[in-house]
Amino acid sequence: MTRSLLLKPLCLAICLALTACASIGPRYDTPPVVDTPVAFKQGQGEWVRAAPADTLERGPWWQLFNDPVLSDLAARVEVSNQNVAAAAAAYAQARALVAQQRATLFPVVGLDASANRSGTRGGGTTTTTTSTGATVVTGSGGGSTRSSYQFDIGASWEPDVWGRLSRSVAGARAGEQASLADLAAARLAAQGEVAANYFGLREADAQRHLLSQTVAGYERVLQITNNRYNAGIAARTDVLQAQTQLANARADLLTVERQRAQLEHAIAVLVGQAPASFSLKAEPNWPITVPDVPLSVPSTLLQRRPDIASAERRVAQANEEIGIAQSAWFPSLRLSGSLGAGAASIGDLFSASSLVWALGASVAQTIFNAGATGAQVDAARAGFEEAVARYRQTVLTAFQNVEDQLAGVRVLSQQVTLREEASRAADLVEQQVLNRYQAGQVGFTEVVNAQATAQNARRALVQLQSDRQAAAVALIQSLGGGWTGLETTAGR
The missing domain is CATH 2.20.200 (Outer membrane efflux proteins (OEP))
Known part of the structure; x- marks a missing residue:
């Protein structure tokens, strides 16, 4: 009889605990509202989206450039880059924290x-x-x-009467998802940096090849000028000018070689190797491939950006902190x-x-703590507002990045034709002026000017082609890993 009397209030307390559970604090259903356009200013055409999301498989975007060496390097980032490894460890830690918080729901x-x-x-x-x-x-x-x-x-x-424990689990799960997005962001950043450095290295190869040809041409011009000087046809100043031009070209060649070495070292570190044990074969005639950017790029592609996904999950995590703080008001x-x-x-x-x-x-139940609980709630709300502001700023910055890169891709593609035309014309002028100099019709200063103009035109064309590839990589990164994996339908 005595045991029965003792069990009744205990059973009643358990039943009340199980049936009276109520979640304290604000609900979080959708991300904060951000005033965003339906299309990019620099984009063209009308479109409707399928169902983009940050977890959608983007595929190996680097294959758009059709370069097997780049594909190998980008794949090595996945397993060897130490920043990616650190992000992967942080994600594993976040997963363990979710399991730890979930364990508090059980006896x-x-x-x-x-x-x-x-x-x-x-x-x-x-x-x-x-x-x-x-x-x-x-x-x-x-x-x-x-x-x-x-x-x-x-x-x-401890029964989760006021939802404190379940909110702790939900907050930890949001943190886990944010860490997963951070891992994707670290991987995308490392792969994009590898691609940018690789294209810079190939540009250095092309520049070195051009400068080698320029040095060889200047050596021939110096020989011609010496012959004319020895024959009493040209002045000593012509020889000095030719020597100056040749020395400057050789110095420029050494500068390019230094830049290539630095880019090769940077790639080695990105793929997890010491620079001393890593090298890439020079390819002066490396074929340049720039992927075609779709005419219509939906702004909803930004939902796939991992940094936006991470910022949104941080907002959800901060929202749970409000409920956790408010539960301290209850027994x-x-x-x-x-x-x-x-x-x-x-x-x-x-x-x-x-x-x-x-x-x-x-x-x-806490009776009096001099307003500490209220201060914790206020701090949690302020943390939520901070997370919302960071999320909105991340979204706006993402739109800016895409607009910049779309403008860059469009303008650079138009500049290529003009640079090619300028380079061809400068080459013809250089040859004609040199022929006229050998015929004694013009002074050597005109030869120097024509050769400098032709060299700058050729190098500017190579630089522009590399810039187009770099802009394509930057656009892919701005879109969260490219535009593959989505089905967009042009609007009518």
Whole structure:
């Protein structure tokens, strides 16, 4: 009868805990509203989107450039780049935190067992049994020994009455998703940097090839000028000008070689290798491939950007912190129970007469803490507003990045035709002026000017072609990994 009276209030408390659970704090259903356009200013055409999301598979975007060396380097970033490895470890840590928070929803069970034997030294012995059941062996000289065994199994559980624990789990899960997005962002950034450095290296190869040809041409011009000078046709100043031009070209060649070495070292670090053990073969006639950018690029592609996804998940995590802070205004309930026994022998340890059980429930409520709880709630709300502001700024910056790169891709593609035309014309002028100089019709200063103009035109064309590839890589990064994996339909 007594046990029944004790169990009734405990069962009632458990039922109330299970049925009265209520989540305290604001709900989070959709990301904060950001005033965004339906299309990019620099884009063309009308479109409708399919269903983009940051978890959508983007595919190996670097294959758009049709370069097997670049594809190999980008794939090595996945497993060897240390920044990516650090982001992967942070994601694993976030996953473990989710499991840790989820464990708080379940009871904690503990087991404690002990065995002790004590005694004093003496002469002869007699064996007696005390009223507590312990066996005592007493010696004639006053010595005795005592044996005791005990075990206790207990459990405690805090019901999630106000949703504090479930919000902690939800916040940890949002943090895990944000860490996953950070991992994707780190991977995309490293792969984009590899591509940009690789294209810069190939540009250096092309520039070095052009400068080598220029140096060879200037050496021939110097020989011609020396011959004319020795024949008394040209002045000494012509020889000095030719020597100056040749020395400058050789210095420019060394500068390009230094730049190529630095780019090669940077690529080595990005793929997780020491620069001393990494090298890329020079390819002066490297074919330049620039992927075609779709005429209509939906602005909803930005939903695939990992930095936007991470910022949005941080907002959700900050929202859960508000509910966690507000739950401190309400009492917490804890249920506990235990079963144990103690005896002088192992055989008697599990007998019904030695078992002792206990059930309990406790409620705790803070009465006064000088406004600390309210301050925590205010801090959580301020943290939420900060996360919202960062999310909106991330979205706006993403639109700016895409607009910049779309404008760059469009303008650079138009400049290529003009640079090619300028380079062809400069080459013809250079040859004609050199022929007229050999015929004694013009001074050497005109030759120098024509050759400098032709060289600058050729190098500007190579630089522009590399810039087009760099702009394509930057656009792919701005769109969260390219435009593949989406089906866009032109609007009518």
